[in-house]
Amino acid sequence: MAFITADHRHADHQSFGQRLAAAFTRFxxxxxxxxxxxxxxxxxxxQLAAMGLTRDGIVRHVxxxxxxL
Incomplete structure (x- = not known):
């Protein structure tokens, strides 16, 4: 009889808590x-021109x- 175990806590895998924290940070x-x-x-x-920005460049600037881009 063989037993197979799977340990998903390897160093290269993030725990659920770490993934949740990373997702919250991105949010x-x-x-x-x-x-x-x-x-x-x-x-x-x-005002934008005084800052050297145009409306099209706002997202790029942020x-x-x-x-x-």
Whole structure:
């Protein structure tokens, strides 16, 4: 008779708690960026121009540390 066990707690696998914490962190980062986008979209074109931004560049500006567009 053979017994087979599966241990899913290897170092290269994250625990459920770690995955949940990572998902929560990503959610909070997205939320804060959405608020920044809304704050910039509420500015006038003149205010954006003074910051060196255009309306089309708001999202690119907010996510500039994540994506190179």
């Amino acid at each position: 909070m980062e997205r939320q804060s960026r959405q608020e920044e986008i809304a704050r910039l979209e509420a500015k006038t074109d003149a 996510f500039r540390d994540r994506f190179y």
